Amino acid sequence: MALSAKAVPQTIPRIAPREDLNIFRISQIQFDIAAEHLKLDAGLRQVLRTPKRVMEVSVPTKMDNGQVKVFSGYRVQHNIARGPAKGGVRYHPGVTLDEVKALAMWMTWKTAAVNIPFGGAKGGIICDPKRMSKSELERMTRRYTSEILPIIGPARDIPAPDVYTDSQTMAWMMDTYSMVVGYSSLGSVTGKPVSLGGSEGRNEATARGCLFVTEEACKVKKLNFRGATVAIQGFGNAGSIAARLFTEKKAKVIAISDSRGGVYNTRGIDPYKAARYKERSGTVVGMAGTSRISNDDLLTMKCDILIPAALENVITLNNADQIKAKIIAEAANGPTTPHADEALAKRGVMVLPDILANSGGVTTSYFEWVQDLQNFFWTETEVNAKLETVMKRAFHEVHENSRKHHVHMRTAAYILAVGRVADATIVRGLFP
Secondary structure (H helix, E strand, C coil), X not given: CCCCCCCCCCCCCCCCCCCCCCHHHHHHHHHHHHHHHHCCCHHHHHHHHCCCEEEXXXXXXXXXXXXXXXXXXXXXXXXXXXXXXXXXXXXXXCCCHHHHHHHHHHHHHHHHHCCCCCEEEEEEEECCHHHCCHHHHHHHHHHHHHHHHHHCEXXXXXXXXXXXXXXXXXXXXXXXXXXXXXXXXXXXXXXCCHHHCCCCCCCCHHHHHHHHHHHHHHXXXXXXXXXXXXXXXXXXXXXXXXXXXXXXXXXXXXXXXXXXXXXXCCCCCCHHHXXXXXXXXXXXXXXXXXXXXXXXXXXXXXXXXXXXXXXXXXXXXXXXXXXXXXXXXXXXXXXXXXXXXXXXXXXXXXXXXXXXXXXXXXXXXXXXXXXXXXXXXXXXXXXXXXHHHHHHHHHHHHHHHHHHHCCCHHHHHXXXXXXHHHXXXXXXXXXX
């Protein structure tokens, strides 16, 4: 197998008329489109589109009633050509191996798009954390960590929070790893509490990075950010913080939603009141001074900026023609399908792809890892300033690629990211 950039005739795979919503196949289609633009060698394409390592583990956990329940867990390392693997761990009843493989692949491109020295990984456990006690979650987390411990570590693979995991989860993972190796290893995970070597600014980083690239996109689109109307699907960590940060910069959040539905008010929604209401009631639905809206209708309502901040495949061929936003900033992973990308591009909607728009989280995770390894910590002001530099530079590199190759922003981001990983792979060569 030759690892060279020599062109080999290969066509972009045809997308079936009915959309394939399997996100691993979607991730491979997105890669293949970029590989075609880069004219990568067939052998190199095969290396880059295949996960390096896939681990499936059973996670026996003692429940509070004394019974043992066995959960299924995964850790996938897609590529480590540019550095240690990096990626979150999600707890969700809908976790699948294909999902974890796709998310690991996206992490490879995400770290390359912002040019930080990591590869891509992802992990997950099939469980319903909403139905588990804190002590059950701790025991499950510690057992999962011990099962994947042979392939993780600060120089190998650094886990982080994801869907339904948080800084507490990372504290348990870091402690479990440290107990096994015999010393405190702050750099073994990121997204930790600040008291355990976490970084200032990490909690807001995904939303703040999304803000930085959206501000730059508004300049390109000649859209005044101040007063721009914003709709946010998903009022979890990224979505709720984005609502606050965008409001602080004088944009106007007019709609928000969660898994139970959404609300809107064309005069604007106070993100602080919304967060307090959701904390009390468990949902934003029913918030005083708002009208109810469905998640589907939120996506197609009239607004300047749409932020999908929930799960995958919410913008598809079925609703892409109804999207009225001028800019879509993907705070979630994989919210837009390849068919929808093409439909939106034809209508002049600028999509800020997930591997760019939500990479503020992994960028600040990189900052946390660096601080842990050096045992030298930065202020929140320093962290945010470094994040702004990285995100704005990445936006302009992707936008320049878009103009150079006459492609939409997602393909431009993939050309940039895949090119960087391909170059590293070619230079390293094959062992043995």
